[in-house]
Amino acid sequence: MAQQGLTSFFESFLKRDPLFRQKKVLQDTYTPEEILHRDDEIKQIANVLAPALRMERPSNLFLYGKTGTGKTLCAIYTTNHIIQVAQDKGIPIRIVYLNCKLRRVADTEYRLFAQVLGELDMQVPATGLPTEEIYNLFVKVIEQKKQIFILILDEIDQLLKKTGDGIIYNLTRLNTQLKNSQISLIGISNDVMFIDNIDPRARSSLSEEEITFAPYNALQLQEILRRRSKIAFKEGVLDEGVIEKCAAYAAREHGDARRALELLRVAGEIAERQESPKVTIEHIDIAEDKIERDRVLDIIAQQPKQQQAALHAIIALAEKRPEIIYTGEVYEVYQKLCPEMGLRPLTQRRLSDILAELDMLGIINAKVISKGRFGRTREISLAISEQTADKIKKILEKG
DNA sequence: GTCAATTCACATGAAAGAGACCACGGTCTAGTG
DNA sequence: CTAGACCGTGGTCTCTTTCATGTGAATTGACGA
Numbered sequence: 438m439a440q441q442g443l444t445s446f447f448e449s450f451l452k453r454d455p456l457f458r459q460k461k462v463l464q465d466t467y468t469p470e471e472i473l474h475r476d477d478e479i480k481q482i483a484n485v486l487a488p489a490l491r492m493e494r495p496s497n498l499f500l501y502g503k504t505g506t507g508k509t510l511c512a513i514y515t516t517n518h519i520i521q522v523a524q525d526k527g528i529p530i531r532i533v534y535l536n537c538k539l540r541r542v543a544d545t546e547y548r549l550f551a552q553v554l555g556e557l558d559m560q561v562p563a564t565g566l567p568t569e570e571i572y573n574l575f576v577k578v579i580e581q582k583k584q585i586f587i588l589i590l591d592e593i594d595q596l597l598k599k600t601g602d603g604i605i606y607n608l609t610r611l612n613t614q615l616k617n618s619q620i621s622l623i624g625i626s627n628d629v630m631f632i633d634n635i636d637p638r639a640r641s642s643l644s645e646e647e648i649t650f651a652p653y654n655a656l657q658l659q660e661i662l663r664r665r666s667k668i669a670f671k672e673g674v675l676d677e678g679v680i681e682k683c684a685a686y687a688a689r690e691h692g693d694a695r696r697a698l699e700l701l702r703v704a705g706e707i708a709e710r711q712e713s714p715k716v717t718i719e720h721i722d723i724a725e726d727k728i729e730r731d732r733v734l735d736i737i738a739q740q741p742k743q744q745q746a747a748l749h750a751i752i753a754l755a756e757k758r759p760e761i762i763y764t765g766e767v768y769e770v771y772q773k774l775c776p777e778m779g780l781r782p783l784t785q786r787r788l789s790d791i792l793a794e795l796d797m798l799g800i801i802n803a804k805v806i807s808k809g810r811f812g813r814t815r816e817i818s819l820a821i822s823e824q825t826a827d828k829i830k831k832i833l834e835k836g
Numbered sequence: 837g838t839c840a841a842t843t844c845a846c847a848t849g850a851a852a853g854a855g856a857c858c859a860c861g862g863t864c865t866a867g868t869g
Numbered sequence: 870c871t872a873g874a875c876c877g878t879g880g881t882c883t884c885t886t887t888c889a890t891g892t893g894a895a896t897t898g899a900c901g902a
Contacts, residue, residue, distance in 0.1 A: 545882075547882085548882090568880090568881080743884090763845090763846090764847085783884090784885075784887085785846085787884085787885060789846075789847065789848080790885095805846090805848095805893095807845095807846095807892070807893035808894075809894035809895025812846055813846050813894090814845060814846050814847080815847080
């Protein structure tokens, strides 16, 4: 019986008219033909990179701006074009793009070089070799022929935070060793503060040129959404005001275009699932909710056991007393909780770091305060809705 | 009442250890001709 | 003779612990008005 129901479900699914024409246009892997409202930035990038076509080393370039302001998109877009020209004219330019944020990709010096070598068709082991060797191998590969080598490091702040700024120094110093080739760097960061916190020498060599990406405003977001939705959705599927609302939501969150597009896509998916003939404003609200919850649940599922235990302790405390919680209390509850979860309790020192990590992930709000005579501690509160916290608790209790 | 010293409860840093993972080279073993 | 299994060594990387140092304001207590 249930199976029959399933068959008819699939059949009616097929019969149903999809709202989407090309969903992939709304996904963030998609590179549009034309980038709106970023003409100046693209021109600037092109200006900096153009000397490469004359086999001169382009200045190192540093792009920064908040997430979803099109930094990566513009960088890739521009470099794609340059590569095309270079290929037509037979100019040896090599561009490698790396995202340093993804774990296990390029968050250490070793892995950075390993990744780059991988891009250059040189497979190297993920670990086990001395960094020095990888470094030399990299130099050898680059030096094989005369070329301009451009390395795009996305989310470079993550890399530098972990490895220190010596890596920039190494990379720029490399140019004095190289005879045939030249390397330039394009650093991309969405942490505006981070550039102030690195060594001034590294800073000046990294950002010989600097471009700031301002957030999109609501009107610009609307245009972007309109342009994309024309391709992504069938005609007349979007209800009045849907795009405006999407744009408004995203503009509130520092003009994040990626978020706006995701919102629209998820809203579309929800509408489709509800067999609604149109995407309405209500769908946006549901989508907003769902995205947030999915994001949080996803992050938590990926966390190691210890982090989960810490979060469990915080949720347990927050349930009892919704006011503010302090580090010491969390540690007490956490210690009791550990044996239940089959864990060995860590030191308070470590828990302190874990709390800071959870804060970074946006799951909790933790602020260091001084209570004067009564010491210094973190003021902790949950940064997620009660329903989400409840859901998390159930998942954590199941183990 | 004012002001500097004190004090608390952690935060924050640095260094070092444990254990997982991996490559590499050498040795051993079994299978093959 | 050779391919493959099986060490031991040396390397990276992540997560932790240990030890040390830092920190900001409420509190205290001395001081003077």
